[in-house]
Amino acid sequence: MTRRVLEVSDLSKSFTMHHLGRTLPAFEDLGFTLDEGEFLLLSGANGAGKSTLLRTIWRSYLPEAGRVVFTRADGGRIDLARAADVDIALLRRHEIGFVTQFLTARPRVPAEDIVAEPLLSAGQPLVKARAAARAALASYGIKPDLWPAYPATFSGGEQQKVNLARALILPPRLLLLDEPTASLDAGARAALIARLSALKAQGTAMIGVFHHPGDVLALIDREFSLTAREDADVAV
Numbered sequence: 001m002t003r004r005v006l007e008v009s010d011l012s013k014s015f016t017m018h019h020l021g022r023t024l025p026a027f028e029d030l031g032f033t034l035d036e037g038e039f040l041l042l043s044g045a046n047g048a049g050k051s052t053l054l055r056t057i058w059r060s061y062l063p064e065a066g067r068v069v070f071t072r073a074d075g076g077r078i079d080l081a082r083a084a085d086v087d088i089a090l091l092r093r094h095e096i097g098f099v100t101q102f103l104t105a106r107p108r109v110p111a112e113d114i115v116a117e118p119l120l121s122a123g124q125p126l127v128k129a130r131a132a133a134r135a136a137l138a139s140y141g142i143k144p145d146l147w148p149a150y151p152a153t154f155s156g157g158e159q160q161k162v163n164l165a166r167a168l169i170l171p172p173r174l175l176l177l178d179e180p181t182a183s184l185d186a187g188a189r190a191a192l193i194a195r196l197s198a199l200k201a202q203g204t205a206m207i208g209v210f211h212h213p214g215d216v217l218a219l220i221d222r223e224f225s226l227t228a229r230e231d232a233d234v235a236v
């Protein structure tokens with residue numbers, strides 16, 4: 001039986017622009033569902049609200065209205081729009097992943113340790129976790145010289161590879177992808193697509209924004225299109 005992972009209903013998010021004295025809607029009354037192993041492509045013009053929707057599901061943003069019901073691996077259901085911060089932190093650690101183009105490099109933590117961390121948290125021994133982390137970094141084309149180095153000095157593409165290696169080292173139940181191929185070279189793009197296919201086959205549900213969806217064509221099950229709203233601003 002296919003199991004539901006996410007059920008979004010009547011979801012609305014707007015931004016209050018105090019300097020303009022206005023509230024501008026990013027999106028209104030959105031609804032869709034997502035099952036295990038499904039890949040939903042989020043499409044829409046620049047400014048249509050794609051990143052805002054991903055950040056609202058990730059709970060960086062609180063919506064004004066609506067529900068984002070996530071079904072955990074244990075079958076329990078939780079509304080991400082209303083969950084306590086401590087529950088959101090736990091879900092981010094174990095069940096929900098978010099890959100963006102940007103890495104927040106932590107000072108003085110080697111690349112291989114950043115990538116190994118989720119495995120160590122899951123109880124793997126250090127030697128095994130570090131070997132898996134190195135293999136993941138290698139798969140994206142990060143050379144051995146850089147494995148013990150600090151990513152703060154890495155190039156943009158190299159930092160993104162560290163980000164990917166860490167975020168995808170364990171299969172999350174739900175994976176949010178915001179332009180993850182943006183600054184990757186062809187080899188890393190191919191490695192990423194291969195990893196996403198493997199995760200999908202293991203049941204990870206994914207919602208992705210790709211300005212060049214040709215990269216992930218074989219993975220896409222459905223498309224959800226957002227429309228930019230131009231004339232719906234409300235004075236505050």
Ligand SMILES: Nc1ncnc2c1ncn2[C@@H]1O[C@H](COP(=O)(O)OP(=O)(O)OP(=O)(O)O)[C@@H](O)[C@H]1O
Pocket residue numbers: 015016025026044045046047048049050051052053
């Ligand atoms: N923090 C914010 N404060 C105010 N307005 C914001 C904020 N974040 C996004 N917006 C506005 O919300 C709208 C949707 O932005 P969003 O970044 O979600 O679009 P997008 O579809 O991801 O665009 P792109 O394809 O260009 O990345 C835009 O008009 C943007 O200016």
